[in-house]
Amino acid sequence: MTHDMPTPQYLDRPDGLKIAYHATPGKLTDVQGDQKPGILFLGGFMSDMTGTKATHLEAHCIKQGLAYTRFDYTGHGQSAGAFKDGTIGQWARDAVAVIDEITSGPLILVGSSMGGWIMLLAALARKDRVAGLVGIAAAPDFTEDLMWAQFTDAQKSEIAEKGALIEPTEYGDDPYTITHALIKDGRNQLLLRKPIDLDCPIRLVQGMQDPDVPWQTAIRLTDALVSKDVRVDLIKTGDHRLSEPDQLAVITKHLDEVIEKVTTP
Template sequence: MHTPSYLTTDTGRKLAYHKTVGAGPGVVFLGGFASDMEGTKALHLEGWSRAEGRAFLRFDYSGHGQSSGGFTEGCIGDWAADAQAALTQLTEGPQVLVGSSMGGWIALLLARAMPEKVAGLVGIAAAPDFTEDSMWAGFDADQRAALEAEGHVALPSDYSDAPYIITRRLIEDGRGHLVLRAPLPLQMPVRLLQGTADADVDVSVALRLLDHAEGEDIRLTLVKGADHRFSAPENLDLVTQTLASIVPATA
């Protein structure tokens, strides 16, 4: 693992990142909830970008990976602000955002807030509004009571022995960043990739996003049998093929 560089944001958070110099538009990978920039998809995209001579950026949100802060201190608004700082300060010109799971929600927030910086968007099992529509909606009465009384609740994780600690702040802040309740104009090319065997993000979420977003070049590809990780060799190849279809070839 190479030593990362660090960006200190206006909020004082230190974001770990790896940047590859190359042609534009560059590619920026936005990871998922409680994941980091050392995952299979991030490294695959970095290798592809280097081979293509294209600029690439991967980074850790605060409270994730090698960045500062504790995971349970953060929320969607914080991580979206981290991503906006990285996009603004570490890239030049419009970028193609590749957002995995929660990163898909972050990518949509960036595309809505600063469309001039987004040349294209690829969502991999994008999970917009998941704090409300998946977490809060799935809590039973005891979990909601615990969240209110104690400020957090533990949920089992399929990706770690340790549970996810879901805070009341995460849920309440998420309500201020929902993208499926108001107009969502996406005037850049948008490609959504979704596995039919995804146990974390149902196909209905991808269909709802496809129906809700406004734009002339938005496409959804369903991959039979693909799970939420979307990291099998054929899935990774599809991600880079999708990228190649919406960015001009480098010289």
């Protein structure tokens, strides 16, 4: 679901591409003088920043006076570039650029689906800035474990010979374009094969009826994370979207918990 939104601002990148974003400023401190974190939302594969979760959390943060930023990766939504030219590494660099140039102070990253992988890569790149994480159906390593490993020999051959596989999706009108470059670059970004050196409060919300990201992925991620402050909330009837009102309430609850943990006097 998307909503009509104001015209975004644009961040110019050195490669000439523009990243579309919306940034809402927040109060730097609360009434007790404690420093408040900002929130950065990271969307999914072929998703954009106008989705239900992104805008729901924005409204929630505005009510609390928290800085909130959402953006479109290059090749997504209102940002420049072609989706087929994108890779996990490129989109992670987009996220780091937004952290560096649009946000300030301590941050909590909220990553949905692919955004959960990007969230982890960005947090590893900017440990000094990232104070907490919330994953929503987080999908680290999905290009290898949930795509390549499940492709047929015919699909793998098509990617190798034609450079891309075009797959229909139930999440939009445009098919997924899974390029050879996406798969190859994904192998350079894999995280679940070794400990993930992040030591901050982390909450993971996962639907058990998710057809795209098995709930076991959240358990694998929990095992890989170095942080001892990791909790997983499994929603038995939840699908991949996790956009129903009660599911949004669960996500918001965990975000609030992380906000409280990282708000510093």
